[in-house]
Amino acid sequence: MPSPYNLAIADHCGQCPVRTSHSFCNMEPEPVEALNSIKFNAAYPKGALLFVEGEQPRGVYILCSGRAKLTTSSTEGRTLIVKIANHGEILGASAAILGRPYEVSAEMLEPSQVSFIRREDFLRFLSAYSEACMHTAQQLSEKYEAAQREIRSLGLAHTTSEKLARLLLGWSDEGEVTPQGTRMQVLLTHEEIAQMIGTTRETVTRLLSEFKRKKLISVKGSSLFLLAREQMRDMVSI
Amino acid sequence: MSRSVIETTLADHETLLRFRTGETLFREGEEPRGVYVLHSGTVQLLFAARNGNPKPLREAQPGQILGLSCLVTQRPHDCTATAAEPCEVAFIERGEFLRTLDDSPTVWFSVLRVLSRDVNAAYDDMRVIAAR
Numbered sequence: 001m002p003s004p005y006n007l008a009i010a011d012h013c014g015q016c017p018v019r020t021s022h023s024f025c026n027m028e029p030e031p032v033e034a035l036n037s038i039k040f041n042a043a044y045p046k047g048a049l050l051f052v053e054g055e056q057p058r059g060v061y062i063l064c065s066g067r068a069k070l071t072t073s074s075t076e077g078r079t080l081i082v083k084i085a086n087h088g089e090i091l092g093a094s095a096a097i098l099g100r101p102y103e104v105s106a107e108m109l110e111p112s113q114v115s116f117i118r119r120e121d122f123l124r125f126l127s128a129y130s131e132a133c134m135h136t137a138q139q140l141s142e143k144y145e146a147a148q149r150e151i152r153s154l155g156l157a158h159t160t161s162e163k164l165a166r167l168l169l170g171w172s173d174e175g176e177v178t179p180q181g182t183r184m185q186v187l188l189t190h191e192e193i194a195q196m197i198g199t200t201r202e203t204v205t206r207l208l209s210e211f212k213r214k215k216l217i218s219v220k221g222s223s224l225f226l227l228a229r230e231q232m233r234d235m236v237s238i
Numbered sequence: 239m240s241r242s243v244i245e246t247t248l249a250d251h252e253t254l255l256r257f258r259t260g261e262t263l264f265r266e267g268e269e270p271r272g273v274y275v276l277h278s279g280t281v282q283l284l285f286a287a288r289n290g291n292p293k294p295l296r297e298a299q300p301g302q303i304l305g306l307s308c309l310v311t312q313r314p315h316d317c318t319a320t321a322a323e324p325c326e327v328a329f330i331e332r333g334e335f336l337r338t339l340d341d342s343p344t345v346w347f348s349v350l351r352v353l354s355r356d357v358n359a360a361y362d363d364m365r366v367i368a369a370r
Contacts, residue, residue: 141308
């Protein structure tokens with residue numbers, strides 16, 4: 001069947017093939033049915049903005065597939081990526097709950113299916129199902145803990161190469177162990193990596209070359225191999 | 239407002255603890271045993287460094303609830319909390335806290351508000367730190 005961006009679109013939450021692997025959506029049949037009745041399906045292209053920092057909250061967005069980057073502006077005006085959100089995550093929840101403007105902007109990194117829920121409907125959904133509250137609390141706590149890790153990395157690392165090493169080590173936790181080293185799919189540009197660790201694109205390019213020269217990593221296409229985990233870990237003081 | 243809802247509901251289940259300056263409420267890496275509601279005094283949150291001294295993160299003021307996120311995610315504490323001055327803290331044990339939530343949906347919403355504010359506070363810190 002034709003679909004936008006050839007995405008495998010799941011229309012009904014009850015029939016969604018990935019629902020049980022998504023911690024927020026993995027609920028009992030009754031709340032799932034309620035969720036399905038209040039959400040709107042949409043498909044967005046890469047680069048689409050779901051919401052921008054400072055905007056009044058319309059509601060929340062569930063990433064049914066794909067990834068999004070959450071960005072903010074530093075007090076200096078530089079773009080900072082606070083998080084790469086994965087499929088299964090719910091975005092805009094803190095703004096919707098507090099009734100305050102969105103704290104970050106959300107931009108799609110690839111074509112994705114997204115479910116939108118209006119703020120009033122979301123709040124009613126929470127008050128009706130404690131399971132939905134628990135799952136929202138988990139989402140918020142995970143966002144908080146991810147932010148804490150970033151603060152630790154940004155604030156406590158002494159050098160930019162230490163920050164980059166920390167980022168790569170973090171990615172390698174989800175990488176695939178191969179005889180050549182831990183393989184990671186890097187789907188971010190050098191510019192985006194720079195925005196994750198608060199530096200410039202030029203510095204990221206220079207440091208990655210330096211890491212390659214020191215045989216800490218190797219790059220093949222969009223795959224990055226971590227070759228010397230222990231050495232990399234020694235670069236990280238926090 | 240929301241904090242007081244939580245405080246009132248939990249009042250029957252809490253244990254009042256007193257900490258002297260420099261004493262530790264919980265340490266980074268410890269399994270969370272419950273939540274801490276700060277009644278009076280100031281608590282300093284710190285990050286342990288792999289080598290060297292711990293680095294200050296932010297201060298918690300009376301009314302703030304500590305340890306909520308790791309209780310929800312069931313992960314170890316991600317920072318250390320130390321009394322910066324004499325503190326009075328209400329401690330609610332994990333199981334007791336979760337049971338109270340089951341019985342009272344309005345408390346759930348207050349918990350979500352506290353967590354939302356925590357997320358926003360962390361993003362505020364990031365904006366400042368990234369500019370340094």
